[in-house]
Every structure is written in C-alpha cells, then in structure tokens.
Amino acid sequence: MSDTQPPVIPAQPAPAGADSELRQEATAILRALVGRPDAEFHAGQFEAIEALVAHGRRALVVQRTGWGKSAVYFVASLLLRKRGAGPTLIISPLLALMRDQVAAAERAGVRAEAINSANATEWGRVQGLLEAGQIDVLLVSPERLNNPSFRETQLPRLLDTMGLLVVDEAHCVSDWGHDFRPDYRRIRDLIARLPQRVPVLATTATANARVVTDIEEQLAVGGTEVFTLRGPLARASLRLGVLRLPSARAQLGWLVQHLAELPGSGIIYALTVSAAEDIAALLSRSGFDVLAYTGRTDTDERMRAEQALKDNQVKALVATSALGMGFDKPDLGFVVHVGAPGSPVAYYQQVGRAGRATESADVLLLPGPEDKEIWRYFATASMPDEARAHAVLSALAEAGGALSVPALEVRVNLRRTPLELLLKVLAVDGAVERVAGGWQSTGVPWTYDAERYARVARARLDEQNAMLEFERTEGCRMEFLARQLDDPTATACGRCDNCAGRWFPGSVEEGALQAATKGLDRVGVAIEPRKLYPTGADRLGVPVKGKISEAEQASEGRALARLTDLGWGGTLRKIFEAANQTPDGPVSPELLRACAIVLGQWGWAERPVGVVTMPSRQRPQLVHSLGQGLAELGRLRYLGSLEYAGEGPRLGPGGNSAYRFADVRGAFRVPQEWAEDLAQAPGPLLLVDDLCDSRWSLTEAARLLREAGAPGVLPFALGLVG
CATH class of the missing domain: 3.40.50.300 (P-loop containing nucleotide triphosphate hydrolases)
Structure with a gap:
C-alpha cells in the first residue's frame, strides 16, 4: 500500500534474521487494507515496519511522495494494537493533510480521529472514544502540544498508553527544513518524555543531508540509536x-x-x-x-x-x-x-x-x-527580533502573571501575527509558557542565539541562489532537484x-x-472604515474604548491597489518599499488616470464636494499633486492639506493597532480657515493619502473633519498594505 496505491513493486526477499511470521502478518494486514489479495510491500516498507514493531526502534523514513509512508504507520499501528499497545499519535502540520490522513485511514479500516482547531465541537466525542480504546490513530497539530488543556490533561494519559509516535512532514522539525515551524521543536521534548518501549517514526519526502542529520539528532534524544531509511527521491512521472x-x-x-x-x-x-x-x-x-x-x-x-x-x-x-x-x-x-x-x-x-x-x-x-x-521577507519571518523578544519578556515579567495576546499587544508594539509567532519561539526555548489565561514568563533566562539565526539566514540565502540556478540550469531539472x-x-x-x-x-x-x-488594469480596493477603538488604548494614554461614534466615522474608502497585487501593485511597490523607494515627486499621469477610474467606478451614495489631503513628511509632492489632480479631474474644490499638531505621528509604519492609534490621536489638526467651508459643505469630502496601512491616520483625520462640520469623509489612497 502507498499513499495513493501506485503500481505494486514485487516483494523484496526477507533479510537475514527478519521475522518471517511478522512479514506474513503484516502482508495480510496490508492486503486487507488495500483490498487486493496480491498486494506486496514496496522496497523498504516492511523493513521500517519491522524496526518499529519488532524492535521498538526510532526510525526516520525519507522517501518520495507516493512511496507509501502512510502504509508504514497504518500497518505498524494495527500490528502494535494487536500486541496490546495503545493508539498511535500522529503529529501532522496542516488541516488539509489531517483530513486526507483520516480519510485514508477510514478507507483502510483504521479507526482514526483528529483534534485540531477546526473540529473543537468534536473534542469531547474524540476523548470519549480514546478513553474507551476505540481509536487506533489520533492526529494532532504541533500547536496542540502547547494547548494548556491538552498538555496538562490529555497528553500525560496519551504518554502512558501510546503505542507509536509518528512525526509526519518531519522536515518541519529542523531549522534547515524549508518549512520550519517553531511548534515542531517541542517534539524533541515530547520524545524525551516517552517511555523507552514506545517506538517513534519520523517521515518526510523533502529532506537533504543537513536536515536528515538534524532530525536524527532530535530523534536520538536520550542516546537512542536511529534507524534511517532513505530511498531515491526523483519522480519519474x-x-x-x-x-x-x-x-x-x-x-x-x-x-x-x-x-x-x-x-x-x-x-x-x-x-x-x-x-x-x-x-x-x-x-x-x-x-x-x-x-x-x-x-x-x-x-x-x-x-x-x-x-x-x-x-x-x-x-x-x-x-x-x-x-x-x-x-x-x-x-x-x-x-x-x-x-x-x-x-x-x-x-x-x-x-x-x-x-x-x-x-x-x-x-x-x-x-x-x-x-x-x-x-x-519570508526568509526571516520566523526569526525573532532580539529587541522585541526582550520587550515581550519584560512585559510578561512585569505583569507577574498571565497576559492574553490582546493585553500583551498594548505593552509591546507588535502586531498580532508576529507577536504570536514570537511567543511560540520563546515558548519552545522555555522562556514563556501558554496557560489558561494567556501567556506567562517561566523565569528561565533567555539569550538571543545570534549565531544560530545568522547561520539560518545564510542557509536561506543559499537556497534562494540555488533556486535561481535551477531556473538557469541547462542540465536535467529533476536531477538538479534530487541533488x-x-x-x-x-x-x-x-x-x-x-x-x-x-x-x-x-x-x-x-x-x-x-x-x-x-x-491587471482592474483597479479599486475597498478601505473598510474603523468602527471600534483598539483594545488597551487607555493603557497608552488615550481614554477611549468600544465603538467609534457614527458621527465621527469615515465612510468606506478606496485604494488604487494593494502593494501585493499583480497589476498596479508592482508600480506601487517601487514607490513605497524602502529597498527601492523612488524620490518624492508629482504623481504620474498614468497613476492619476488609474485613480480617476477608481473614482468613476466607486458607486458612492453621495458624490464628494471637495478634496483634502493628509500631511506627509516623506512624500508631500506626491500627496499634494494626487489630491490636486483628482480635484481638477472631478471639478471639485481642493481645500489643501491637514496640518500636523506638534510633532505629528512619530512611529511610522508597522506596529500594532493600539500603538498606531495612540501615535496618531491628536497628531493632526484642521486649518482654522476651513471652519466656514466645512460647516457649509453640502456633501462629503474626499480625504486623500499616499499609503493606507493601519487605517488609523485616516480614521483620526476623518474624526477631526467630521467634528469640524464635514457631513461625511471618503478616504482614498494610492496603495493599501495587506
């Protein structure tokens, strides 16, 4: 049997000393699973099963996709179950992969269930089946190993009864793997806690020699020898x-x-x-x-x-x-x-x-x-920033207890996704732990491993250069990938x-x-208006919370395009990205025409009667010319630019919602000479900016304009981040 039942490869002669009875028993299970009386194992499949079942080994299987790695752990699971062992625990990285594994197990007659973020309503039922001994294979995500309830109540019982541990897509364990995931690093600690009687199987189709060595070292925790089975990886099809x-x-x-x-x-x-x-x-x-x-x-x-x-x-x-x-x-x-x-x-x-x-x-x-x-961007996304890591640790230490992620956000200027990733890295390093109320410090000293992250960064650069070489090579492409x-x-x-x-x-x-x-020339992306103040703004000196009053809100706005779009995104990236930022200057005729198309297709409830612009330190010519140009094209009055109040915003782009909001609150003002015009305006104003990131600058500017008498504010930006 294989993951997809490829053509049968004739059985290999049993090696000297092999358990012929075990082979016969395993072959019978294989044939029952695939429903073919002539099914035989592919080269290496039985050897891996024998290592797990007969010898309780820790094994690493590196074989191409379609070879049949699932056959190894399904057959081994049933053999171990027949010998009185508990269920197999499979650590699997993706929901789609879990769904396919459960479906494959069911087709094979293996009783399999999963516990993951997508089936929370099923956890109670699964736990009942587990306690009743009615599950052969349980699949969990690596993140589940850090769930407080699972870690403290279910995992200890599993460790006592587990018959086999399987680490699927094991290259995720390694810093050097192409899809390294911080939560996978917990698996080393899990293996160290296993009774010596429990065999361990790690499988992957994508591991070079450095990744194989790294996985072997993690499987060998406690000094146990690792059996590695590696086959040819080229795909003839x-x-x-x-x-x-x-x-x-x-x-x-x-x-x-x-x-x-x-x-x-x-x-x-x-x-x-x-x-x-x-x-x-x-x-x-x-x-x-x-x-x-x-x-x-x-x-x-x-x-x-x-x-x-x-x-x-x-x-x-x-x-x-x-x-x-x-x-x-x-x-x-x-x-x-x-x-x-x-x-x-x-x-x-x-x-x-x-x-x-x-x-x-x-x-x-x-x-x-x-x-x-x-x-x-992606090469360094999983690496912790030293200053931010110490800021998180300091905030948790000062709290003296657990903090939720939203509560932690307002203490450290980090957005939700990078903050959660950083917490995972610190958790697997032992510096923080996830508990019922959120995250707390463990008190374990943490040191930024600069040398390690530099090595990983160099490895990622080498991989990128190798990808460019693959694109340029005049030799066999499959041979290149296999090498x-x-x-x-x-x-x-x-x-x-x-x-x-x-x-x-x-x-x-x-x-x-x-x-x-x-x-690609299609233009126009919605800018959704902010309707709620960010959680924790009061901790940053802005005593507001809950809903933003409808009388102070902006209406739904528009941007020409996202920076990540295939069409206009490339043009906008050249303007805004720091690595290749162009000097400030007037908006190009092409961009202005594209923006005019967005306005023409907007479908607003009420046409704007005037245009105002946001103040800008970096691109004042661009923003002014964009606002003035749109006013001329739409035959609207151009009032000019809002002003900075005092120093204006200080943080710049990036950072989380609470910090960005606190940074712009009170940072702008409406020119006094606009008072009469705004009070008598018969319709909304078009509020123009160059780049929309957190939306808080536009939200604050809209509030000020509404307070000054504008009946409505329609935000417009060239580029939208995200």
Whole structure:
C-alpha cells in the first residue's frame, strides 16, 4: 500500500534474521487494507515496519511522495494494537493533510480521529472514544502540544498508553527544513518524555543531508540509536519545465491561452494571497472553473475547494503554500507556479502533489520579477527580533502573571501575527509558557542565539541562489532537484525541457495578452472604515474604548491597489518599499488616470464636494499633486492639506493597532480657515493619502473633519498594505 496505491513493486526477499511470521502478518494486514489479495510491500516498507514493531526502534523514513509512508504507520499501528499497545499519535502540520490522513485511514479500516482547531465541537466525542480504546490513530497539530488543556490533561494519559509516535512532514522539525515551524521543536521534548518501549517514526519526502542529520539528532534524544531509511527521491512521472516571460501580464496571458491545454486538473501556485486571488479572478473572467485557496480562505470553503479539485469539478485551485504538504489527489495532472518558491526543496515538495498515480504530469515554473523581494521577507519571518523578544519578556515579567495576546499587544508594539509567532519561539526555548489565561514568563533566562539565526539566514540565502540556478540550469531539472535533496541516485530524467526539449508553448497571443492586461488594469480596493477603538488604548494614554461614534466615522474608502497585487501593485511597490523607494515627486499621469477610474467606478451614495489631503513628511509632492489632480479631474474644490499638531505621528509604519492609534490621536489638526467651508459643505469630502496601512491616520483625520462640520469623509489612497 502507498499513499495513493501506485503500481505494486514485487516483494523484496526477507533479510537475514527478519521475522518471517511478522512479514506474513503484516502482508495480510496490508492486503486487507488495500483490498487486493496480491498486494506486496514496496522496497523498504516492511523493513521500517519491522524496526518499529519488532524492535521498538526510532526510525526516520525519507522517501518520495507516493512511496507509501502512510502504509508504514497504518500497518505498524494495527500490528502494535494487536500486541496490546495503545493508539498511535500522529503529529501532522496542516488541516488539509489531517483530513486526507483520516480519510485514508477510514478507507483502510483504521479507526482514526483528529483534534485540531477546526473540529473543537468534536473534542469531547474524540476523548470519549480514546478513553474507551476505540481509536487506533489520533492526529494532532504541533500547536496542540502547547494547548494548556491538552498538555496538562490529555497528553500525560496519551504518554502512558501510546503505542507509536509518528512525526509526519518531519522536515518541519529542523531549522534547515524549508518549512520550519517553531511548534515542531517541542517534539524533541515530547520524545524525551516517552517511555523507552514506545517506538517513534519520523517521515518526510523533502529532506537533504543537513536536515536528515538534524532530525536524527532530535530523534536520538536520550542516546537512542536511529534507524534511517532513505530511498531515491526523483519522480519519474513529472515533466518539468521553466518558462521565463517578461512580465506578469505575459505570465497571466500564457495561463489564459494555454491553461486548457494542460492535462486534467491541477494547482496553480502563487507566492502571495493577493496574487492568488488576482489570478483566480482573471481566469474565472476568462471562462475557467478555478477557485482561490489561501490563508484568507474560510475553513469550510477550503474543504469545498479541496473536494472540488479531487472530484475534477474545477480546472485548478489557485493557491498559496496553504495548499501544500499532504494534499492527496493521485491523478493531479499539472502544477504551475506563477513565481518561484524560495528554495528548490520547497519547490520539489509542492510539485510532488502531481503525478502520484499517473504515468505523466506536467510541471511548469513561470519565474516572476518580484520573486526575490518576496523571498527576502519570508526568509526571516520566523526569526525573532532580539529587541522585541526582550520587550515581550519584560512585559510578561512585569505583569507577574498571565497576559492574553490582546493585553500583551498594548505593552509591546507588535502586531498580532508576529507577536504570536514570537511567543511560540520563546515558548519552545522555555522562556514563556501558554496557560489558561494567556501567556506567562517561566523565569528561565533567555539569550538571543545570534549565531544560530545568522547561520539560518545564510542557509536561506543559499537556497534562494540555488533556486535561481535551477531556473538557469541547462542540465536535467529533476536531477538538479534530487541533488539538492542529496539523493545519491540522482540521474537525468530524460523528460524535462532540458533533457527532451521544450514540451510547452512559449508564445502568448495578443488576445490573451489583452485579457491579462484588462485583468491587471482592474483597479479599486475597498478601505473598510474603523468602527471600534483598539483594545488597551487607555493603557497608552488615550481614554477611549468600544465603538467609534457614527458621527465621527469615515465612510468606506478606496485604494488604487494593494502593494501585493499583480497589476498596479508592482508600480506601487517601487514607490513605497524602502529597498527601492523612488524620490518624492508629482504623481504620474498614468497613476492619476488609474485613480480617476477608481473614482468613476466607486458607486458612492453621495458624490464628494471637495478634496483634502493628509500631511506627509516623506512624500508631500506626491500627496499634494494626487489630491490636486483628482480635484481638477472631478471639478471639485481642493481645500489643501491637514496640518500636523506638534510633532505629528512619530512611529511610522508597522506596529500594532493600539500603538498606531495612540501615535496618531491628536497628531493632526484642521486649518482654522476651513471652519466656514466645512460647516457649509453640502456633501462629503474626499480625504486623500499616499499609503493606507493601519487605517488609523485616516480614521483620526476623518474624526477631526467630521467634528469640524464635514457631513461625511471618503478616504482614498494610492496603495493599501495587506
């Protein structure tokens, strides 16, 4: 049996000393599980099962996707259960992967359940089944290991009764793995607490020699020897190719023209949420049945999208890495990347979704000009900032007890997502712990491991350079990927574009380009008005809370585009990103025309009667010319700019909501000479800024204008962050 039941490989002769009775028993279970009386183990599967069941070993299995790693832990679980052992605990990183694993187990007759964030209403039932001995396999996320209730009540009982521990997608354990996750580092401590009788299995399809060594060291905690089984990683069914196109317009034009020619249904990967949503919208307008699948997609919608792809009801899911490890569709016909992942190993993992039970699947990479910028961000996103880490530790120490994340936010200037990630890192380092009331300090001294993070940063840069080399290589692409995984059996595939010639069209017709251009030129993103003050503002000297009065609120606004958008996003990134920020100057005619289109399509309840601008230290010419230009185009009165009160805002971009709000509260003022005009204004004002990030500057400015008499405020910005 394999994850997807590929063609049967003849049984290997039992090695000397092998338990022939165990092999017979395991083979009988395998045949019952797959429903085929002639099923035999693939090379290495029984050896791994024997190591776990007969010898209670700690084992690491590094095998390509589709080899059958799930067969090893399902068969081993049932064999151990027959010998009186408790259930298997599988630590699995993604909800989609868990769902597929539970479904595969049920098809195989294995009683499997999961405990995760998506099925909280089922936890009581699962706990009852567990206590009644009616579960063979329990799947949990690594984050569950830090849940106070699970850690303090359920986990100790599991440790006492567990028959087998499985760490799936074990490369997540390693700093060097392409998908390192802080919570996976808890697994080392979990293994150290296991009774010596409990075998441990770690599995992955994407580990090079450095990652393998790192995982082995973590499995060997306590001095236990690790049995490592490593097989060839090249995928014979995949036909790889790379097509460099000059622009996002050409990339999307290629998809519009050639997507229908790709076999079956598949996945189109994008590097950002906005890019995935933009591509999905463009392809939908071009007549394709596609769905977006990102971190912003609701859990229920994700499940429906996964099933639609499995049932071939859609041509493709346009996805971020949220659809990654373990997604199981054996006949997936193609994978296309619009933009390259930051390492060849990550790329191998994603393309491994295709061709698992088919003779051929097409894999095409369309590198993007903005790839390097995106890589730079993600390469360091999981690394803690030393100053911020010490600020968090100091705040927790001063609190003298548990703080919730919202309460901690107002003590340290960090947004929710990076704060939660930092807390995870500090927790696995033992400096903080999650408890019923939130997070608290453990009192354990914490030192920033600068050397370690520098090594990881250098490794990430090496991976990025290797990805660029993969794009440029004139040798076999599959061999290149296999060598990146330190596969000693790596050889030329004979199928990729370098081995057998370009198998994909390289041209894009004008009609497809025009369709892509029309999609990319679409403008206008809503700026949702703030309606609630941030929690904890009173702790920062601003005694307000709850709802913002409707009489002080801004109306829904508009931005030209998000900075992460494929269309105008690239132009805006060049203006605003610090790495390549352009000098201040008047707005370009092209940008002004695009903004005019946004205003023309707005559909506001009441047309604005005048324009005011936000004050700006960095781009005063840009903001002034944008406001004046929009006023002229709309034949509106341009009143001018708001003023700074005192020093004005001090923090700049970034930071969390409470700090950003406190920073801008009282930082602006309405010029006195506007008083009569605002009091007599017959309609709302258009409030213009260059960049909208937290929305608090626009919210505060709208409050002041409303207090001064403006009947309404319509915010407008060139760029929207997020």
